[in-house]
Structure formats: structure tokens, C-alpha cells
Amino acid sequence: MMNHQWVLVARPEGLPKISDFAWREEPAPATGEGQVLVRSILLSLDPAMRGWMSRDTYVPAVPLETVMRGGAIGVVEASNHPGFAVGDQVQGMLGWQEYFLSDGKGLAKLPALPIPLAARFGLLGHIGFTAYFGLLELGQPKDGETLVVSAAAGAVGSLVGQIGKIKGCRVVGIAGSDEKCEWLTKELGFDAAINYRTENLHKALKAHCPKGVDIYFENVGGKTLETVLNHMNDFSRIPVCGMIAGYNQTEPEAGPGNLFQIIVHRIKMQGFIVTDFLPRAAEAVPEIIAWHAAGRLKYRLDVTDGLANAPAAFLKLFDGSNLGKVVVQVSAEN
Amino acid sequence: MMNHQWVLVARPEGLPKISDFAWREEPAPATGEGQVLVRSILLSLDPAMRGWMSRDTYVPAVPLETVMRGGAIGVVEASNHPGFAVGDQVQGMLGWQEYFLSDGKGLAKLPALPIPLAARFGLLGHIGFTAYFGLLELGQPKDGETLVVSAAAGAVGSLVGQIGKIKGCRVVGIAGSDEKCEWLTKELGFDAAINYRTENLHKALKAHCPKGVDIYFENVGGKTLETVLNHMNDFSRIPVCGMIAGYNQTEPEAGPGNLFQIIVHRIKMQGFIVTDFLPRAAEAVPEIIAWHAAGRLKYRLDVTDGLANAPAAFLKLFDGSNLGKVVVQVSAEN
Numbered sequence: 001m002m003n004h005q006w007v008l009v010a011r012p013e014g015l016p017k018i019s020d021f022a023w024r025e026e027p028a029p030a031t032g033e034g035q036v037l038v039r040s041i042l043l044s045l046d047p048a049m050r051g052w053m054s055r056d057t058y059v060p061a062v063p064l065e066t067v068m069r070g071g072a073i074g075v076v077e078a079s080n081h082p083g084f085a086v087g088d089q090v091q092g093m094l095g096w097q098e099y100f101l102s103d104g105k106g107l108a109k110l111p112a113l114p115i116p117l118a119a120r121f122g123l124l125g126h127i128g129f130t131a132y133f134g135l136l137e138l139g140q141p142k143d144g145e146t147l148v149v150s151a152a153a154g155a156v157g158s159l160v161g162q163i164g165k166i167k168g169c170r171v172v173g174i175a176g177s178d179e180k181c182e183w184l185t186k187e188l189g190f191d192a193a194i195n196y197r198t199e200n201l202h203k204a205l206k207a208h209c210p211k212g213v214d215i216y217f218e219n220v221g222g223k224t225l226e227t228v229l230n231h232m233n234d235f236s237r238i239p240v241c242g243m244i245a246g247y248n249q250t251e252p253e254a255g256p257g258n259l260f261q262i263i264v265h266r267i268k269m270q271g272f273i274v275t276d277f278l279p280r281a282a283e284a285v286p287e288i289i290a291w292h293a294a295g296r297l298k299y300r301l302d303v304t305d306g307l308a309n310a311p312a313a314f315l316k317l318f319d320g321s322n323l324g325k326v327v328v329q330v331s332a333e334n
Numbered sequence: 335m336m337n338h339q340w341v342l343v344a345r346p347e348g349l350p351k352i353s354d355f356a357w358r359e360e361p362a363p364a365t366g367e368g369q370v371l372v373r374s375i376l377l378s379l380d381p382a383m384r385g386w387m388s389r390d391t392y393v394p395a396v397p398l399e400t401v402m403r404g405g406a407i408g409v410v411e412a413s414n415h416p417g418f419a420v421g422d423q424v425q426g427m428l429g430w431q432e433y434f435l436s437d438g439k440g441l442a443k444l445p446a447l448p449i450p451l452a453a454r455f456g457l458l459g460h461i462g463f464t465a466y467f468g469l470l471e472l473g474q475p476k477d478g479e480t481l482v483v484s485a486a487a488g489a490v491g492s493l494v495g496q497i498g499k500i501k502g503c504r505v506v507g508i509a510g511s512d513e514k515c516e517w518l519t520k521e522l523g524f525d526a527a528i529n530y531r532t533e534n535l536h537k538a539l540k541a542h543c544p545k546g547v548d549i550y551f552e553n554v555g556g557k558t559l560e561t562v563l564n565h566m567n568d569f570s571r572i573p574v575c576g577m578i579a580g581y582n583q584t585e586p587e588a589g590p591g592n593l594f595q596i597i598v599h600r601i602k603m604q605g606f607i608v609t610d611f612l613p614r615a616a617e618a619v620p621e622i623i624a625w626h627a628a629g630r631l632k633y634r635l636d637v638t639d640g641l642a643n644a645p646a647a648f649l650k651l652f653d654g655s656n657l658g659k660v661v662v663q664v665s666a667e668n
Binding site: 057242246254256260261264265269271313 | 344392598601
């Protein structure tokens, strides 16, 4: 049995190239005492991985010549560990590879839930909890407030907007195509969506946020942040989830020249990492599942078949060609 | 009896010029029914006034051809108002003028306190409450944490650092001269002070903040913010009080290129305006006075004699030549 892997062989300069990764094949490892062998089923690909490739941040950079880091869902194929049985579905940092050998640490058995496997990434996991805690804890949405979300058609952004609607907000999304904008307003119930590639963001925000912006859920950074800052209300909040605009820049882009708005409008701008909230996941799960069951919280996956295509699928996140949460189907669920 | 005034006659471009103001003389107004005539004693000059001269922010811009706005302490010279008697000491937005006619709104009688008049600006009022609530509410200092303060020898900054020491923090100030730095460390008990004009800020922060920075009390913005951001700890706080580096810029300077640190370190950056906290002033006054009486909270005034010199005194705030809180002695206390 062979294990295919994507190994990081170079620190990308700017947009990653396929040649920054090497496709390796080696025998799947033997399962030693106390170990579990997991076959990967669904690999999550996320913008944050771009940072992991280049530098130490809230996690160390992925060492060169090692398997690229990544969260995935898999199934136990062999176990010499009392906590795991063959056939158990598990989640963990399995990496960009087909088989993962674990001592059980950091590997979580998936609790039984009335949702398909794909929803573990589409609704729950790091995606769902990022949206849930980022918006509710840092954003503190209140009925009648206006919420603006950037990268609104992305995995996190689309959930954030829908949770905002559930909480009674006027929700305006910023996305990169008419197709995405239509999905946000027609399918997900956003009040408005702005195509930043074709519209003037400042004018569009003025039109769609007549009472200003109370919460800006930040996924993008750069010029988008600068423009939205000029629309923020007094005592507004900016949960900072991501700043994808800068992830592939080789030189740091200058920040917004209008940070003084933070004082004028007493803005609270706060960064977060989903792992800080994982101990509280049990608060979120029942609510998210109930919202989903009621048709109020939808998700969409952008599935690429086969681990061999993982780098290409990853790059979709940066040209915006993905529609929904990007995952790789590494192997069949059953 | 004549009333001298400084009238704003032009919106300053860059650093204000004396010619942006006009010196006017008019008869002191008659005190009508329900009115109070106040003689100004001490006029406070503050960096925030620079914004008021140019644009609407958290308060409207000062209209051209009107008396420049400013907070002052005065004494009631004549009263047809039941709430005020001749000889009462009062505080309010008296403006850059010698006499102020009021209907009593926004005019506060100074409560009896065991402090000299100058301490109403040096320790209390907008200066003291800015330092007290900005640090304690937004900064949430904890014993053993590291606090960095910019414009540390300024009116607010010098109090912030001392309150930080009272709360058990390691306190590092950033100031613009060796004389100021010496005052901070020798007189006020700061653990270290950095002369940003002669030292490399990054290296100095590294040396003086070996455990990183938990609170950065922001008075300056610009490059200083960018440099300090690279030293912030996980879950650190940045109360944003002022950004004086940008106040005289004719073109907005680009912001920090490393705002991504807000995510990496889960930083909370929050702006505030002291007026939001004025309803809670009574919490602060006894504590501030007790700290002062115990010798743990000192202040220094930079007094300019005569209203005629107000514009020149104001400009000291921007070349850093002031030593302590800048005030104008408009008339004698007694």
C-alpha cells in the first residue's frame, strides 16, 4: 500500500507555484504499538495555509522537505491504540497525504451528528467555529445593526453573513464575481452583495449601508479595510479573521492611511484564531446544526478529486475561482 | 472691559501657522437674564485641537471666523443664573478667549478638592480621565505585564505610565528627548525610556521589553505603531488615544504594513474618546487624588503666560518642545 504526499520543498515567493511542492510516493507506514493509521478522506484547503508555508506565525512554519500541513477527515484503517477502532471517523492535522500515522494525540473521533461528512468542514470544524465565535464573540451583533463581510462567498464569510441574518442584522457581502454575489443574495438571504471587481466599493457601501456599518467581519485587509473604515459607526467592531489580500505579497503592502477612524468612532478591532475557541465548540455545535436543519445556514463545497490536484485546488483560493469551501476528496468515504 | 479672542480664520494646511488665527478684541459681553459671565484663568491646549481645526470628527470642525474651541477653567465674574454665584470656579469649553458668556449648559462648577487649580488639568479633567479609563478599561493592565507608552512625557502619557507602575506593570516610555526620558525614569519611576529620535526603536524595545509587550498605549500612530506591533504578545491590547504623527500631514500617511500581527497575536486595538467616560469620572477622582497624595502620580505643567501667546504655545505640542501639560495662563487665579 503506497502513501502519496505533497511535500513542501520551497518557501513560495508571492503566489505559490506547483514547483514549491513535490509529489512523493512511499510505502504507507506500519502501525506500531500505540499507533493508529488513518486514511484521509477529505482534506481542507484554507487561506491560512499560505502563511504556514512561509513563516512562523501563530504556528511554526511548515519545515521544508516535510509533508504540507493540513486539517483533514479520515477513517481508521489500522489501530494499536485503545482509543481508536478500525472504521472510526476522525479529524486532525493529517497533512497533504493519503495516510497518516498517529499516536492518537491531536486526533479527534467525530461525534455522531445528523449531518453528512462534508458538513464537518462546511458547517463545523475550523470553518464553522471561526464564523460562529468570530461574529458572535468579537462582533457582538445586535438586532437592526449593519454587518459587512468581505470574502463573503468564502467558506467562513458565507456562514458569517447568514448568522448575521439570524441575529437580525442587515447583511452586506463583498465578493469577487456576479455569480458569487447572486448566490449571497438569492440563496443565502444577504440584503446586498457588492462585486468589488466591477463596483466602486465606497459608493456601493454608501448605497447599501445607509445607517453605516456596525460590524465589519474582516477577511481581506488592504484597500478594502481602508474603504470600509470610512463607513464605520461609533462603537463599531472589526473582528479580524484574515487578510488574504496580503498573503501573496512579497513586500508588505502599506496599511490603511485612515486608522485615525479607530479613535473617531471608538472602533474595536480585534484579531482571533479559531483554535482559541475550540474548547467552547460544544456551545456552537447544537446551534449551528439546528440553524442548518431549519434551512437558515447553508454551505457549499468546492470539491477537487484526488490528492494529486491539491496544489491547483489551493490556488483557487487566491484567484477567487472557488465557489464555496475548498476541499480535496482524497479517497472515498466508504 | 475688553475681551480678547483667537478666532480661527483658516483651516491649517500641515503645521498650523499663526496666520491661521486672528487676534480680536471686542467688549466683554453683557450678562443677560439666565446667563453667566466667566473669566478664563487656565486654558488647556491639546493635540486633539489640531483635528478640530480641520475637519468634522467626533466633534464638528470649528467653524471659520469663530473663536477657537478649547477647554478652560475660569471664575464667575457676573451671574444672572441661579446655579452660579460670583467667585465660583468653573470648567467648560470656554474657548481661546478671556471672557465666556454661558447659559450654564456645559459649564461645571469645580467640586472642592485638596489640589491646586493646575491639577484640574494636570491630574484630572480630560487628561487624567483619558489616562485612567484608557489604560484601566481598554488596557486591562495586570501585575507583571509590560506596558509601552508613546508620547510618554506628554500630559496623558506620563500619567498612563505611572498608573501602569501602580498596577504592577513593567513600564517603558517612548519620548523625543533625553531630558524627557530622564524625567520619566528618574522622576516618574518608568522602568525604561526610549528616545525615538536617537535610538533604534525596534532594538530598544527588544532590549527593554524582554517578555514582549502586553499593552501599547497609542498616542502617536504611524511608524511607531508599526514597530511596536512587531513586539506585541498574544492577547495584548492597544488602547488608541491619539495618533499625533498624522495630525499635520497634508496627505494621509500609509498605515502599518503589518496589521496581520493583529490576527497572529489576537490583538485588541480599540479607540476611545474621554467624553465617553465622563459619566464615570467619580470613580476616578478619589483614586487619582489618593495616588497623587501618596507621591505615586506626579504631573508637570508647561505654562505659557497670556492668551496672546496661545498659538505659539499650541505649536509646542508638535515640535515636542513642551515639558508637561501645555496650558495658557489667561488671567490670575485670584
